[in-house]
Amino acid sequence: MDQNSNGDDRQACCCEKAGEKSPAGMINRIEIVVGEIPQASTKLTLGDKIGSWKARWGINRMNYKINPGLYCVGDADNTSPVLVTANYKMSFDRLRKELSGINAWILVLDTKGINVWCAAGKGTFGTDELVSKILMTNLSKIVSHKTLILPQLGAPGISAHEVQKRSGFKVVFGPVRASDLKDFLKAGMKATSEMRQVKFTLYDRLVLTPIELVGTLKVSLMIFGVLFILNLFNANFFGLVDFYGYIGALLIGCVLVPLLLPWIPGNAFAWKGWLMGMLWAIGINVINGWPFYPEYGLVRALAYMLILPPISAFYAMNFTGASTYTSLSGVLKEMKTAVPAIIISTALGGILIILSSLIPSI
């Protein structure tokens, strides 16, 4: 009796919520001992792909989520493995797309629409949340075994021994990438050391650059606004060269440095950005006739070399957050030098630009 009423609660809760927001990818509902469980497709639709693309460009990204709770793929039964993931829809999609031909349960934790690794760092993909979802979904009544497979990148938030102590479920950390899951399962839940390592390939870096660009839109518009207002006082202050100089420095910091990351000499991100930005500044001066037929004076040429490299350095430094291998201690150390240097160099460059506008002969 008690079990029945539990089941009814679960059913109501599950149907209502799942129907609200996450019809995409759900192909069916299956009835099990504790109610109805949404069955997810292992194929991504065009809509899923567009949603993913939009999130990469920052459109609806912070609200790209599905309802937490239990889902299934295939004909899951009480012996099927339980895979745990985050409720960021891209995370869920990446997982289910790798599960064709597999019968499994997917336990989705409430990470506020954040991916597994970042949520684990914040603690929302955490021990407490996992234990509470195990209880909430009546998992021990649904499966007869006591094993959960977690993405390895959930480990910063999940203490496996703690979960076992508190819930009785044994946590097995699976591979980093969902695409290795089938091999992992085939090998009897054993990950190779290759599966355990995070990579950061050219493609991985490429897909992260749009969001970097979108993130700079606001600050770039503000900078243009200020320059425009300054130009109202003196039309000579800023011109076309400044405009494409800035855009180039920005693209270098947000796109070029991320793409060329391992091949640019040095270790600190700000340094890599500065170096590329300096090449760009020199390039601009050369395009404008330096040193033989200069279009502008030495002061302005110097100003570009003072102002453009730190702009690239700043945006490149911000890519530390998107990268997969920078430590807090390392970034703090890098910033200690980079931030003051960026501020001083930019300020000096700004003064020189204004000077050269006021006294065009220098």
Add this chain to the structure above:
Amino acid sequence: MKHKYLRNVVTLKLNQEKCKGCGMCINVCPHAVFLLKGDKVQIADKDSCMECGACAKNCSFSAIEVKPGVGCAYGIMVGKLTGTEPSCGCSDGNNGCC
């Protein structure tokens, strides 16, 4: 090609006296920092550590110590400006995973 970041900065420490060689840290480390030598784990590539904290959190013998945090310049700046701990403000690290 393995990415390299700054050298000799990370806060990772392993107490070999407490280590029982279970290898859990090797399982959870995304950068192959640890290596099993005999019946104990040792730190083989400390400079690759990104201080995610997964090893310390999953060491049931409390043999590992690390100050976990996000290596995110933007998060650190926001933290400094708002007087909070550095935390990643965005949702996306690389999520080539699930």
